Amino acid sequence: MKILLCNPPARGPGCVISPALDIANLAGITKEQGHVPVIEDLFVRFKADVRSNRLFLDQIERHTKRAYGYIKGERPFLALDHYAEKIASMIRHDDFDLAGFTINSLQQFPYTKLLSALCISKKVKERAGAKVFLFGSFPQNYSKLMIESFDIIDYVLVQDDGLSFRDMLKKERHEKHEKTFCYREGNRTISPEGFNLGSLDDIPTPFFDKDVLKHYRHFGDVVLPYEVSRGCVNRCFFCYAPLKGMGVRHKSLDKAISDIKSMHNEYGISKFHFMDSEINFDKDYILSFCRRLIETGIKFKWTALAVSKNLSKEDIQTLRKAGCVQLRWGIESGSRKILATMDKNINIDESKNILKICSECGIKNHLSFIVGLPGETEKDMTDTMNFIKENKEYIDSANVCPYNVLNHITPLFFSDIDAYKKSLVSEDSMSRVSKARRLEDFMNEQGIFSLDIVDVVNDN
Template sequence: MNTRIVLCQTSFWNVKSPPYTLAMLTGALRSKGFVVVPRDYDLEFHLWAPPEDRHLWTDAWVPFWMDADKVTELVREKFQDFIDWCARDALSHTPDVVGFSTKITTGTTARLVAERIKQLNPKVKVLFGGPEMWDGVEKYLTPYPYIDAICRQEADVSFPNFMIKYENAGGVFQPEPGWAYRGADGMITDCGEILQGPGVEDIPLADYSDFDFTRYQEPNTLTLLLSRGCINRCSFCTEAPAFLKYRYYEGRRIHDEILHQLKTSNVARPVRVAFNDSLLNGNLAALEHFADLVLETPIPGGMKFGGMMLVRKHMSDALMHKLARAGLDNILLGMESGSDVVIAAMRKKFDLNEARRIIRAADDAGIFLVLSIIFGHPGETELEFHKTVSFLMEMEPHVDVFLLNVLQIYAQSYLGANPQKYGIDFAGPEGWQSDDGGNTQEIRKRRQAVARALLGKKARDYGNFDPAFTLPTITTAQGGYALGRVIDFSNKADGGSFVGVGWSEGEDWGRWSDGDQASLSIPVPAQTGGDLILRFEGDAYVGGHKPTLKVRVEICGEMLGEWFFRESDIDRQSQGFWTRETRIPAALVEGRRQVDVVFHIDAPVAPSSHHASDDSRRLGIGLRRLRLSAEGPRLH
């Protein structure tokens, strides 16, 4: 093949790790012989921007990137030179075709770069694809003449097919299901939908070989897919039309692809695999087989993984624990409601008792759990809303983060296509309301605000919360800690609210101590009912430079224990973390409102002192998770 293709990812997307879509399309197109150059302009933009503007790449600014007028204004005022640089950089690779991966947060910057490319070289063909293209003929192809074609479905197979036909026809677009294009006469040809998705066996491996993982914020994070589509068809889902039927990789394929990516990319170890599927547990047999393979043949350097899950009755507690042993350490559970009535209206297929069991099983297995909730679905009356709030408060000790959303309705969803069935007046994604006036945008935002106040630091909203509805935060257990809850000290959780002096900033796994002492303060009830157990899970900076680390544990002014960490310890967990515990006598904490913990580190060492790296922190213990409880289950 002679056609040269540049693939572009623009802002805002993800500067933590390389974009999977570009890697996936690179692999698919190269497997057919095309010359492909992937370019992550989102990462380049983040590095280009001055430090005072880099907050724009945080989750709180997602709504900003969804506003085309605000993004365009920002670019015109401050970053037009960057847009010009992107266009010239893409053209420097002498492409025949430039493709853009577009999402709701990237469409505006993609258009600005595409427009500049066409100004500089009108002969280059510009293609757009991604979730934004379901109605791309109306939103992109028709109004913007600098876009030549759009792909709305199954790009990993249909994009190579479209390009093969293009090349065979001498550089002229030809019909391909899932595509629409502008002809030489300016007329638009819509090729219709793909009626049956390809089998996953036809999809080549993603190709990350062009990406330098060291330039990203999380150089050990590798994004992959283990399936296509979803076994459900939720009422609000916008992905189902694009992915057609559910298809999944067998466990062996998943295991082999991870090994392949470790060999062909410079992703750091231990690798963290982020499965970016609609759901991780769509095929439980394949998922369990993958876990078995990992336990039988561990991933070199170690592995953690996570992704989105549904509540499924066949997801047993035993399987949850096996997955945790294989490296599963984070789940986003898409419940969306704590009301049986609303769950049924959403077209979901589970009951709340199964949800309770799975949430507790994940907590008991030591898995970081994010629970996703959507407020305002048709059928959510005040009574059903209160049922959801009651469920959330019941599950609060077992959940690490609550992701609180208000319902947005898009035309391609089942709700958007059937507004009369649900009794709603569809006036755009956010402005819709029920015919009886009982479900309005204001009501939905107020419900989100109530849950946000009740859940306090565990609540997340990705910037879609309206400050006008702010309520005072309500905390539990006299300060936000309920006995028995696992505290996660990574940068994804609320553990930072418990740390005192002597700690570094949180990282994706936890945080290091820095210096001779590191302290914690944990609020507790005045009556604990007996002795408490402090359970620690984490790392220790030991090795050839320091084979043994001694840590003395002081609690409420009393030395209660000594922990030793040795490089050769046989009790070290397979995933690279130690567990330790110390008993706290009831008499020591009786009547106290707070347990103060001080770790005394014996001779901490800076990696720079023995040329391991340029890190000058004096490292001792790495605190991943901690639990303060009465007698009960261990962290694992």
């Protein structure tokens, strides 16, 4: 079988200039299973075509209900159809058996990327007759909602490892398979019950298309994505992780080091960004991993998300020696009250100390903040500003997100698209956006700006 694996055009939070790891993982499995992967990264190809990319996504964002109806075949939308056709025509082949689309950007699940993927898949299906499947990291119950809402979708991969994909391929080959993915059977929707997670060591080394990597080189040295773990121990109420219901799983150290060395040898790349929810959930693991990286003798550079707790100066020095050039901290707020409300499980004073040590050790600090959380007062905003001002010499970059205004998909998206869009532009939502801009302006006044991961790794 020939299998298309596509990263559709997207913009907004989570859209870093780096290849999609979930595509690379599935490409590795496709090759392992004896099939042919065709990787198309329309995100990076259309990033260069600023006008077409902007106009295509503008149609989706400004006329979401029309786009929704167009995808479902309920109404025409000539402008969107024009740009969808233009984008789909860039795909190198049209004789696919299966066409898969990632619908995530890092940890984000925005409606714009889902609709972008569905617009392109509509054209691919018209031209090639391929069956369409979606994949990414999202709550399991959403897979059934997607299948039932859009006839164009044939399969949704539910688990975020190789089990679901392998079972889908078995079904296509008419072999016995487990129900680890979502699909239609007559008038019924078949979806998994519970979680059936395999070992992360069963995922082959990520496979990247070298022609696709050439497009990323227009933006500097390529920074490859990788992960040594999946899952999260925290229960932050604003995050998808608790809904996914998974604990933390790690790859074996031998597997992780083998993958990284293989990618370095195959692509000549030594720069990585780790996509784990937090790299230091298991401190013993990450320190052992760093020591193994050092033993390779290869001068790696990497960045990762981390939680600001339980890290000594010696620990941080080990991370730096292993090539860490930036850590991205979800500080979220400078208010102790708000941190307790969101069940963040970090201590402000400990966070300050860790930021200081990282800066002294040569690791750049990127901080993420969320504003507009329930119960947030002007004093809480002031506490956050004071935290930033007091620690600005240790903060190299930062970003601000308004709570609940990340355009994340919710069940309302599938049941009432009008109500969903109104929720994004409600008075409360606009107030949160205003707060975010205010905090962003304050950070800029302190000399703190947002930087892409790729820029940080390439500048070190």
